[in-house]
Amino acid sequence: MNKEWEIKKSKITFFKCIHVGKFGETWKSDCKGKGPVTIKTNIATNITQETFLDEANILGKLHHKNIISLYGVCTESYPFYIVTEPMNGNLKGYLTTNNTTPAELVDITIQVTDGMKYLGEQDYIHCDLRAINILLGDHNTLKIANFHLAQHLNSNKYWTIEKGTKLAIRWTAPEGYALNRLSIKSDVWSFGILLWELATKGDLPYRGMTNKEAVELVSEGDHIFIPQDCPERFDQLMINCLKYYDDKRPNFKDIFD
Template structure:
């Protein structure tokens, strides 16, 4: 059925003016009496959204969505990628990932912008997205940058133009004549008037929620058989949960929900895990790829190493044993010509063996690279890395190698020695980047195992070729372990 303006009552990707919006809901109430009580009030501007994609809730607190469903915001958290929303179609409430919804019409909420208009894409990828046939003049996105200023990319009709967003005295500007206290203020200004741009901004290109791709039938697990129980790690590279696989038992689940990680990246990670078989590398059970979000399902573990270090009294001998197990896993990866690129305590999982030594396994292979016989990997412009664990050659030469993993291993030893503290504890991230680029090394913690004191400064040599390899490292650790027996 349609309204007098031709508006379908089964909304998809649409935009309404205020009159059409009111008409839509009046008619919807008239034809669906169950909505009379659910429509608490006429939805005001900035609160009405449409679901752009299907979403299956992960927990009882989440709101399952169907594409085209109309939603209103109940509350949002400034520092979270999830909003608590009310579905006007089903009269249900729950949490929704912000990159699954879009405002229907009018001024965009600043908090919506925070999660939608920032993209970690290259210049070429930005131009490809903005050049799509259905994008109008003024469509835009903001490209995030690790090393330099963010960039506003905007379509002016035919051409894609790029403008650096500079920061001076905590103010943002494209033209130094007009400065703003926040990026949101800058965007709102240029939506109101073009000023120095070729046209005013209209709508952002939303971050692309992942859509299914061809699945590996041998690995595919029925998503309804996977139950989430406890989150053991969460960050920009996804969430890791303890869970249960129906009729199979405990598992670990990694999901790409509310992150910039695409389904391709997650499935590449699963494909690599399928090839790796080592006692100190997490073992793959399967994947769930039929609908977003996607899961990697692996063998059960208890917790990540950082959390374990924080809460557990650990002897020097056990610290060395953990380091040995990680080293053995890294030797295996090197033999397969892989580099991990994100070796740190949060990405190592612990299986607690009562009455026996615990097992640790390297996990989270979202940045893993196969070198194909090369000495190093030239990092793509928009690759996100965790800077506190990253070797100086990333900052100076834009590359990583197996010796970069050795540097990260040195930081991991520091984590072991300090019971899981964050490296460079008195520095902001940008200060770490500058200090490491200039040759700064953290002080060696007192009261740490002797081999750690020997290894840390060697792992942190500024020149890659001066650092030990993992075979050298395990020799030193094993000598210490033998002396303890």
């Protein structure tokens, strides 16, 4: 990581832990000279500091209004910190606690599409696109975050999944577990499941099924049921994004054409 991103830990004040996951902890914090920030640490995780910082290296190369902005890193002593712009919770929490209107859902869809379109143009894939990994910024701006699984394709069509990679199975495209590979069209599948989350106010995909049962369902060429009361045109968009074969799915740039 370029030293220009380095922030002294003495400038950081932690306020509140807002999320604990398998990739680390997320805190509302303050950084002297920058103001409110969000800090991600890898305390109590089993990944190396170098792997943890891969996410920061990616974020440092991305600049888009719908992708979380990197402010800096703290790498001079363990544990390392990734410092980003301040956030106000995640989309899943928002969906489960608010009665969103169809207009809001369309706006959410457009913002996520814009961010993912940009990501694909930079030759990256996210590999973990879901409501909990989309954060809420100021002025109703959404930020795609949690790039811990993201990969640069280096002009290749696919990324071969590395042994030991833990994917979010319920959001993973069939080629992820059938062919052990992912592409930007795999992110389109995950986007289709995200649309389902929007239509069901943040419900768990394949509720009542185990991960294994969900994989078996999709492997047979089927997909998650389409909610009857989803917003107009969401149903067909979901169906298009959840095509079994990745070359049958739309590109992010074509989703609203």
